[in-house]
Amino acid sequence: MNSIIFTAAARLLVALLFVFSLFMLLRGHHLPGGGFIGGLIGAVAFIVYSLACGPAEARKALRITPEVIAMLGLGIALLAGMFSFFMGDPFFTGQWYWVGGDSYDTAAFSVNTVLVFDIGVYLVVLGGILSLTYAFEEET
Amino acid sequence: MSWVLVLPIAVPFATAVVAYLARNYAAGRWISLAGSGLSLVVSAVLMVAVLNEGVIAAQMSNWRAPFGITLVADYLSAVMVVITAITGLATAIYALGEIPEETERLGFYALFQVLIAGVTGAFLTGDLFNLYVWFEVMLIASFSLLVIGGGKDRLDAGIKYVALNLVSTLIFLSGIGLLYGVTGTLNMADLRQAVAQAENQGLITVIAMMFMVGFGVKAAVFPLFFWLPASYHTPYFAISAVFAGLLTKVGVYALMRMFTLVFVGDVGFTHEILLWVSVLTMFTGVIGAAAQSDFRKILSFHIISQIGYMTLGLALFTPLALVGGVFYLVHHIIVKANLFFVAGLAQQYAGSTDLNRIGGLYKSAPLLAALFIIPAFSLAGFPPLSGFWAKYLIVKAALEIDAWFIAFVSLLVGLLTIFSMTKIWGMAFWKPHPDGIDPTPDRAPARVTRAMIVPIAGLAAMTIVIGFYPEPFVQFATTAAAQLLDPTDYVTTVLGVQP
Amino acid sequence: MEALTAIVIGVLTAAAVYLMLARNFMRFLFGLILLSNAANLTIFASGRMTKGAPALVPYGADTPVGVVANALPQALVLTAIVIGFGLLAFALALAFEVYRRLHSVDTDEMRYAEPKEDATK
Numbered sequence: 001m002n003s004i005i006f007t008a009a010a011r012l013l014v015a016l017l018f019v020f021s022l023f024m025l026l027r028g029h030h031l032p033g034g035g036f037i038g039g040l041i042g043a044v045a046f047i048v049y050s051l052a053c054g055p056a057e058a059r060k061a062l063r064i065t066p067e068v069i070a071m072l073g074l075g076i077a078l079l080a081g082m083f084s085f086f087m088g089d090p091f092f093t094g095q096w097y098w099v100g101g102d103s104y105d106t107a108a109f110s111v112n113t114v115l116v117f118d119i120g121v122y123l124v125v126l127g128g129i130l131s132l133t134y135a136f137e138e139e140t
Numbered sequence: 141m142s143w144v145l146v147l148p149i150a151v152p153f154a155t156a157v158v159a160y161l162a163r164n165y166a167a168g169r170w171i172s173l174a175g176s177g178l179s180l181v182v183s184a185v186l187m188v189a190v191l192n193e194g195v196i197a198a199q200m201s202n203w204r205a206p207f208g209i210t211l212v213a214d215y216l217s218a219v220m221v222v223i224t225a226i227t228g229l230a231t232a233i234y235a236l237g238e239i240p241e242e243t244e245r246l247g248f249y250a251l252f253q254v255l256i257a258g259v260t261g262a263f264l265t266g267d268l269f270n271l272y273v274w275f276e277v278m279l280i281a282s283f284s285l286l287v288i289g290g291g292k293d294r295l296d297a298g299i300k301y302v303a304l305n306l307v308s309t310l311i312f313l314s315g316i317g318l319l320y321g322v323t324g325t326l327n328m329a330d331l332r333q334a335v336a337q338a339e340n341q342g343l344i345t346v347i348a349m350m351f352m353v354g355f356g357v358k359a360a361v362f363p364l365f366f367w368l369p370a371s372y373h374t375p376y377f378a379i380s381a382v383f384a385g386l387l388t389k390v391g392v393y394a395l396m397r398m399f400t401l402v403f404v405g406d407v408g409f410t411h412e413i414l415l416w417v418s419v420l421t422m423f424t425g426v427i428g429a430a431a432q433s434d435f436r437k438i439l440s441f442h443i444i445s446q447i448g449y450m451t452l453g454l455a456l457f458t459p460l461a462l463v464g465g466v467f468y469l470v471h472h473i474i475v476k477a478n479l480f481f482v483a484g485l486a487q488q489y490a491g492s493t494d495l496n497r498i499g500g501l502y503k504s505a506p507l508l509a510a511l512f513i514i515p516a517f518s519l520a521g522f523p524p525l526s527g528f529w530a531k532y533l534i535v536k537a538a539l540e541i542d543a544w545f546i547a548f549v550s551l552l553v554g555l556l557t558i559f560s561m562t563k564i565w566g567m568a569f570w571k572p573h574p575d576g577i578d579p580t581p582d583r584a585p586a587r588v589t590r591a592m593i594v595p596i597a598g599l600a601a602m603t604i605v606i607g608f609y610p611e612p613f614v615q616f617a618t619t620a621a622a623q624l625l626d627p628t629d630y631v632t633t634v635l636g637v638q639p
Numbered sequence: 640m641e642a643l644t645a646i647v648i649g650v651l652t653a654a655a656v657y658l659m660l661a662r663n664f665m666r667f668l669f670g671l672i673l674l675s676n677a678a679n680l681t682i683f684a685s686g687r688m689t690k691g692a693p694a695l696v697p698y699g700a701d702t703p704v705g706v707v708a709n710a711l712p713q714a715l716v717l718t719a720i721v722i723g724f725g726l727l728a729f730a731l732a733l734a735f736e737v738y739r740r741l742h743s744v745d746t747d748e749m750r751y752a753e754p755k756e757d758a759t760k
Contacts, residue, residue, distance in 0.1 A: 032695075036721070068161065071250065075157035078150060090142040091150075092201040132728050139735065269715055276722045283729055287736075295737045296751040299664060302730050306671055307659070309726075313678040313719060320712070321685030374752050 010052030017045035025122050028115070035118035039125025046126075047133050055137040066130035073123025080117035092117075142198030144189045145211040145264055147182040148221050151175060152228070152257035160250035169236055172249035176225070176232040179256065183225035190218035195623070195633040197266065205266075205634050206327030212266035212634050214627075215620035216466060220263040220393055223473050226602075227385045228256045230595035234481055235378040237591030243289050243376070251288070255281035255382070262390050266634055268316055268326040271394065275312070275358070279305055282387060285379045286371060297371035304357060304367040312354030318347050329634035331402045332627065341405055348403040348410050352395070359391030361451055362420040365444045369428065372443070373436035373493070377484025380436060384443050385477030389469055392450045396465065399454060400624040407457055415455035419549050422448030426556040435483040435493040435568060438560050439476070442519065445553055446472050449534055452546070456537050462621035464533030467614060471518070471526040471606060478515040478599040482508065485592045486568055495567040502569040507593070509569045514600040516561040518607065521554045526606035529614065640688045644680060651677035664734050664744040668727070675723040679716045686712030 025038030050058030059065070084093040094114040101107030155175025162168040189196055190213050197212040199205055213221070231252070239248055258278030265271050283305075287298040320326055322343055323334035338344050353364065360368040368388070372380055395414075403410055425445025432438045450472070453465020483493055489505055490498035502509045518525035521532075531554055538547040606613055623629060651673050658670030686709040694703050694710035738744050741751070 067247070071157050071160040074153065078153055078157070082150065085143060090198055090200055090202050091146040094201070128725070132732070135732065136735075139739075269718070273718065273722065276726065280725060280729060283726075283733070287733065290740075292741060292751040294752075295733070295740055296749040298733055299737055299746065299749060300752070302733060303664070303667060303671075306726060306730065307674070310671070310674050310678045313675075314681050316715075317678060317682035317685045317712075320682065320715075321687075370752055 007052045010048050014045045014049045017041055017048065021045060021122075025118060026115075028118050029112075035121030036125055038118075039122040040129065042122065042126045043129035043133070046130055050134065050137060055134050059134060062130070066127040066134060068127070070124050070127025070131065073120045073125075073127060075120070076123065077117050077120025080113045080120055083113045083116075142200075142211070144182075144186050145196065145198045145213055148179060148186055148225070149211075149257055149261045149264065151179045151182055152253040152260065155179075156250040156253035156257065159253060160247050163245055163247050163250065168244060168249055169239075172253060173229075173232045173236065175253060176229040176256075179260075180222075180225040180229050183222045183260075186213060187218045187222050189213075190215060195629045197634045206325050206330035209270050210266035210327060210329070210634050211264045212329070212630065213264055214623045214630055215616065216393070216396065216624060217263050219466075219470055219616065219620065220389070221260055223470055224256060224259050224263065224386060226599075227382060227473060227477050228252075230477065230481070230599055231378050231382045234381070234484070234592055234595045235376075237588040238376055238378050238484060240289075246288055248285075248288060251281050251284050252379075252382070255285060259386050259390055263393060266328050268319070268328055268331065272309070272313060272316060275309060275390070278387070278390065279309065282383065286375050286383075288379075289376060291374070293374045297374040300367050301371040304364075308354050308357030308364075311350055311357075315347050315350035315354055318343070318350070322347070327634065328397070328401055329627075329631040332631055335402050336405060344403070345406050345409060348399075348406075349413075351398055351403070352410070352414065355391045355394045355398070356417070357391070358388065359395060359447055359451065360388050360421075360444050361417050361447055362424050362444075365421070365425070365447075368444060369432075369437060369440045372440040373434060377436075377480055377487070381477040381480035381484070384439065384480050385473045388443060388447055389450075389473055392447060392454075392469060395451060396454050396462075396469075396624065400462070401627050401630065411455050411457050414451055415546070418448045418452035418455050419546060420448075421445065421451065422553045423549060426553045426560070429560045430556060430563075433495045433567075435486060435495060435564060436480065438495075438564060439479050439483065442557065442560065443476060445557065446476070446519070448553070449531070449550065452550070453534055453537070456534075456541065456543070456546075458537055458541060459618075459621055459625055460533060460540060461537035462624055463614065463617045464530060464537050466617040466620045466624075467533055468530040470613070470617075471530045471603075474599050474602050474606075475515040475518050475527060478596055478603070479512075479519065481592065481596045481599070482512045482515070485589065485596065486512075488589065488592065490568070490573065495564065497574060498568050499571040500569075500573040503572075508596075511593070511596050511600050512565070512569065514603055516565065518603045520558040520561050522558075524607045526603050526610070528607065529610045533614070641684060644684045644688065648677045648680050648684070651680070662745050662747050664737070664746055667746075668730055668734060671730070672727060675719075675727070679719050679723070682719065683712050683716050 021038045021042035024033040024041055025035055028034030046058055046062060049061060081092040084091060084095055087095055094112060097111045098107035099109050099111060152175060155172060159168050159171045159175065162171055195212065195214045197210055200209040200211065255278060258274050258281055261274035262271055262278060265274055283298065283302050286301055287294050316326065322338050322340065323331060325331055325334050335344055357364045372383055399410065422445050425441050425448060429438045429441035429445065432441060450465050450468045453461045453468060485508055486498065486501060487493050489508065490501055492498050514525065518527035521527045531550065535547050535550050538550065655670040655674035655677060658666045658673065661667060689706065689708055691706040691708040694707040696703050734744060741749060743749070
């Protein structure tokens with residue numbers, strides 16, 4: 001696509017969409033959102049970029065091939081699930097650590113495996129969708 | 141405890157991740173091999189746990205059954221997981237010889253490990269929707285594996301395989317939806333009671349038939365098997381073998397699970413249909429094989445015919461028949477995967493799998509000939525190999541309830557199987573090569589043939605061991621069948637486990 | 640509402656079957672998409688059509704307050720949509736590759752895996 005308006009707007013849109021995707025990922029556990037929807041929005045950001053500048057340029061911007069991103073995401077999600085092994089809980093049981101308090105109400109923030117799992121999902125979705133769309137774009 | 145159940149699924153997934161990251165290096169294939177070895181170890185641990193406790197269950201994420209996802213292993217699940225790991229390891233070794241480097245770079249080993257994870261997950265899950273998810277994991281991996289490496293025939297086969305399997309999945313999914321609508325639960329143990337108490341038993345039977353069609357396509361029973369002979373002869377031999385050994389058996393396993401645990405309200409109707417389906421499956425499969433003249437196409441049709449024996453074990457629905465069915469399932473995975481392995485090595489030696497264009501293998505590769513004889517005769521049911529005991533149990537079960545016609549068809553199909561096997565023997569091994577060349581092992585590099593002969597010899601040895609010492613295996617199958625017929629243990633273990 | 644959904648499912652399935660009987664693989668795929676939507680609607684309708692809020696637990700409470708919709712079918716449908724999306728994307732990619740290599744998506748013309756027996760043999 002060779003439209004100067006779209007190319008100029010794409011730069012702004014991509015940054016905005018990408019930040020929004022991270023926002024959706026992070027607000028995930030207690031409010032609507034999460035890794036899946038975040039990953040989709042993140043993928044849209046890169047798809048917009050590839051429409052504006054071509055898939056070759058978009059691949060360069062991504063630095064890592066999307067398949068590897070997806071596989072890394074799978075690995076991260078698996079590790080997050082396996083972590084409960086060390087705590088003696090069944091697979092995928094969320095582990096929560098409160099910083100600056102001892103519960104959701106008092107703590108400043110929490111460190112938990114649920115978010116790690118969501119990050120894994122985010123990467124799987126981002127990588128999966130991008131590998132598909134790039135493959136399609138490059139073939140046509 | 142729960143980790144015993146999780147690891148057989150988690151190990152292949154982890155292996156897939158690492159193998160994919162290392163796909164451009166030689167390390168990738170050794171990682172896959174090590175991962176398959178580790179899978180076998182954790183499956184053996186699961187087996188020991190099941191032998192000690194009967195049935196074990198675990199609730200994922202600490203969600204109590206029937207609300208969360210349950211993993212559960214009884215004797216049948218445990219033996220299927222172990223046999224999956226064995227086939228996986230054999231294929232991982234075989235792939236070292238067969239798979240070219242370009243295919244490895246596309247992520248062959250990662251896909252293969254995901255396939256194994258999907259199959260194992262399907263055997264271990266105790267939740268119907270989760271079963272659907274595992275089916276899909278397995279399917280997406282198998283789609284890619286089927287067409288990987290290109291070739292027009294692979295693309296053509298891929299279209300047919302993908303199309304029919306997607307339809308079957310959607311029928312299965314609709315069945316899940318309707319079943320949830322009637323019972324309000326998807327936990328298989330919970331479903332047993334919920335289905336028995338459902339008001340609308342007619343609707344339950346309709347849903348049961350939807351499941352039978354959905355799983356029937358996967359298991360390739362009559363008249364839903366057309367995708368199988370259209371596709372199984374095209375991919376790499378390692379992939380053919382693992383598909384032939386495992387994928388259709390997941391369908392059979394799912395049928396066995398659902399039609400012993402959940403849909404037992406109207407046995408006279410559902411199992412009667414399955415009975416005639418099985419008889420027709422056995423017969424059409426073996427007749428189809430007789431018309432073929434390609435090594436792998438003959439074997440593909442024989443998968444169909446053998447599937448009939450397994451579903452027959454389920455359909456007769458007596459304790460002995462189920463013992464036969466379970467025994468057949470295990471024996472067949474080993475034997476059928478092995479025959480496809482042999483076909484691959486025969487192709488390496490003689491240059492083709494078309495029986496009209498090869499020959500003389502007996503003279504130039506006597507070891508391979510001997511290793512073909514074992515699984516081939518076992519498949520046909522020759523004593524004292526494993527297939528004899530499997531067929532013996534099924535036929536005896538049929539005679540016990542005076543089903544003479546069915547016993548007759550089973551024996552007749554066994555006879556026709558011998559015909560096909562001797563045809564392969566005569567044309568590939570016995571007759572001289574039509575081009576006058578001597579098919580020698582030297583045609584392939586030693587590294588390749590060594591990697592390919594090891595799994596063949598290993599699986600043949602297992603066939604012989606099961607054949608000569610069937611006692612512990614039959615004992616095991618008897619317990620497995622008893623658990624299937626009376627799933628009280630299964631239900632209480634699943635629903636009674638407190639987090 | 641249930642009756643309307645049931646009719647929609649029926650129409651979708653009928654249209655899907657009609658499309659899937661075509662020899663053209665692309666038509667088959669479109670039929671498959673319709674069928675997968677019909678299956679998803681079936682699951683959704685199975686959870687009973689109730690007028691309720693989303694099943695979210697408000698801040699400070701342990702359980703949802705008031706009448707909430709059954710969340711399980713929604714989760715199942717979401718999973719099924721995602722999986723269906725993945726499989727259909729794969730099938731589409733396969734169809735595209737087939738068209739490029741075999742120059743046809745007519746399943747009758749695809750005889751590469753099972754060539755017609757040659758009469759002279």
